[in-house]
Amino acid sequence: MVHARPEYRSGPGRWAGQALNVPLTMARRGLLWPWRPLRATRQLTALLHWGTTLAGGLAAAAARDPDRTALVDEKGELSYAELHDRTDRLAAGLVPDCRGRRLRVAVLCRNHRGLVESLIACSKRGAEVVLLGTGLGPGQLNGVMRELWADIVIADAEFADLLPRGGRRFTKVTAWADEDAPSGGGPTLEELIEATPAPALEPPPIQGRVVFLSSGTSGRPKGARRPPRPGFVPLTAMLARTPLRVGDRMLIEAPLFHAWGYSSLQLALAMRGTVVLGRRSDPERTLATIQERSCTTLVTVPIMLQRLLALPERTRAAYDTSSLRITAVSGSRLPGDLATAFMDAFSVELCNVYGSTEAGWVSIATAADLRAHPDTAGRPASGAEVAILDAEGRPVPRGATGRIYVAGSTRFEGYTGGVPVETRDGMLFMGDVGHLDHGGLLYVEGRADEMIVSGGENVFPAAAEDVIARLPQVREVAVTGVPDEEYGERLAAYIVMAPGARLDADTVRGHVRERLARYAVPRDVHFRPHLPRNAMGKVVPHRLHETAGA
Structure with missing residues (x-):
């Protein structure tokens, strides 16, 4: 066709x-x-066996270059062979062999080997992973967990107090704990790896899945499943x-x-x-x-x-x-x-x-x-x-x-x-x-829901953002819409200035007025020490409004 x-x-x-x-x-x-044809054959065999999952990517790389450094973090280096072995052990020690039911594992970690090893281990077992953002507030986290309750929760010790305390029971595992900080409860990933003999794993009978959460900058995060x-x-x-x-x-x-x-x-x-x-x-x-x-x-x-x-x-x-x-x-x-x-x-x-x-x-x-x-x-x-x-x-x-x-x-x-x-x-x-x-x-x-109607004109804040960002005195800027009694809505600019710079609202408005239409000029200009952002660096609009007068 x-x-x-x-x-x-x-x-x-x-x-x-x-x-x-x-x-x-x-x-x-x-x-x-085609260098090293034997290793290339092993690489292809591993990829065909496991597929283009995280588990398959690691298995194929370990077959081709076992001694190459795979991962570096604050705890040191791991080769591909070491990472493959450790995630085999973690998969066997963490997630039961899923036959007939896909287990769900929630993960709340910063970037480190524990997060990587957890993701790969779950891939090897066919679990569904829910990736929780480290910037979620307690209310948002509880809301997500009520909808997507997990059998196992892997979290850094610093986030232990944010985890739900009621509802269904779950197994708690600590991914990372600083030496001078208490454990988050339950065994650590390292303890599970050390206590589990190296197994002979096979691809899971049930396909794993990954659930990402939307940024939540405009409301409750939504869970999106990816193949x-x-x-x-x-x-x-x-x-x-x-x-x-x-x-x-x-x-x-x-x-x-x-x-x-x-x-x-x-x-x-x-x-x-x-x-x-x-x-x-x-x-x-x-x-x-x-x-x-x-x-x-x-x-x-x-x-x-x-x-x-x-x-x-x-x-x-x-x-x-x-x-x-x-x-x-x-x-x-x-x-x-x-x-x-x-x-x-x-x-x-x-x-x-x-x-x-x-x-x-x-x-x-x-x-x-x-x-x-x-x-x-x-x-x-x-x-x-x-x-x-x-x-x-x-x-x-x-x-x-x-x-x-x-x-x-x-x-x-x-x-x-x-x-x-x-x-x-x-x-x-x-x-x-x-x-x-x-x-x-x-x-x-810009986002479709960020467009405002000011005096009958459709206005996208991003155009004003770009113009203001070109001022040498400006380090960061966000422009958004706010209610206006006369025009319905108007633009407001929130600016973080470069160190030692001097700038006033009239200069900002004049700079924009020379380059954009009248209705695209921010009527409100606020100078802030920082802009509220989530873990991905996106500005959180409702927090701009909350702190405008601070």
């Missing part, structure tokens, strides 16, 4: 050329290089647009409980790379880690780029970051000229990945794309199609703003609570508005 792609859809498509693109891209990047076997299309989509190589040393600062961090872990295992993790993110610590571990790739979020650039030049110059070739960001828009400023300061190739938990990787902007158009989200990724539609589902002309719809190979399996999903012609609504230019580049202008 031939599938014709409607003209209003942009992208390489879900079918055309993929069968050929996958092996060609993998061969170019060294994944199919456990992503296949090769997401891998080749990234390899086709970025200069990643087999064996890269990847500092993953994006939280692993978020789809961006989790997908980067999958990518690193598939590339037989070294995953470098830290429990807490700090810009100067990031530079020190790049120097100490000779990291070639930094996986992070846009706010970290801003914080790295905000460091004094003498501080940045004190660290040797010449090993760093690639920085990949996702999770929120790149404001103003952040992309070019970062590439100029650090001499790296910056890649901007646009996607979501529900749709996977939608588009990728290369360094060349960002040099020419710093605000672009790039071109549709391999396996993805993008359409810009109006509110009635009709395609809009190129260059016109509309709602972003996506079709791809990694679409999620639905929300856990039965929340409806908006689709058109088999395409998923991203919740964003934007446009495609005549060259096929995608631009994301």
Whole structure:
């Protein structure tokens, strides 16, 4: 059957050329290089046996390069062989052999080996993993746990007091406890690993699943189930647009409980790379880690780029970051000229990945794309199609703003609570508005629910954000809508100034007025010491309003 792609859809498509693109891209990047044919055979056998799950990625890498360093964190290094053995033991000691019922495991951890080992062990047993964000408040966490009650809860000791104390019983396991801090209760992951003999594991009869939570910036987080076997299309989509190589040393600062961090872990295992993790993110610590571990790739979020650039030049110059070739960001828009400023300061190739938990990787902007158009989200990724539609589902002309719809190979399996999903012609609504230019580049202008109507005009706050972000005195900025008696709604800007800078509200409004329409000028300008953000670096809008007068 031939599938014709409607003209209003942009992208390489879900079918055309993929069968050929996958092996060609993998061969170019060294994944199919036939050195050591015996090990290559073992690698392929392991992958065929376990599939393209986290367990399969690790098993294949351990078969090919058992002595290569797989993971580095505060406790030291683990080789691929060691990580494979430890997760076998943890799988046998943590999760009973699931035959007929899929167990659910909730995980509440920062980035460290315990989180990685828990994810892989659950993959080896076919459990359903619910990834809980470390920034969830007690009310949000209790709400999620009431809906998605787990048989086993793995948590860092620092979060033990947040766990529910009533309701159904669950087994508690401590992932990480500082030496001077009490355990979070129950056995530790290390105790389970040490107490369990090495088993001979087989792929589980029941497929595991992963449940990611939405950011929750505008309400209660929603659980979104993702298929456990992503296949090769997401891998080749990234390899086709970025200069990643087999064996890269990847500092993953994006939280692993978020789809961006989790997908980067999958990518690193598939590339037989070294995953470098830290429990807490700090810009100067990031530079020190790049120097100490000779990291070639930094996986992070846009706010970290801003914080790295905000460091004094003498501080940045004190660290040797010449090993760093690639920085990949996702999770929120790149404001103003952040992309070019970062590439100029650090001499790296910056890649901007646009996607979501529900749709996977939608588009990728290369360094060349960002040099020419710093605000672009790039071109549709391999396996993805993008359409810009109006509110009635009709395609809009190129260059016109509309709602972003996506079709791809990694679409999620639905929300856990039965929340409806908006689709058109088999395409998923991203919740964003934007446009495609005549060259096929995608631009994301903001969330559809962030648009305000001020004096009868539709206004997207992101345009004002970008203009204000280009002021040299501004370190961070967020613009949002607030109620207005006369106009219905108006824009309010919340600004964090660069150290030592001076700026006033009239200068900000005048700067915007010279570049945008009158109705896009923020009438309220607040100067803040910081902006409220979640663990992914996204601004939490309702907390902006709560603290406006502080």
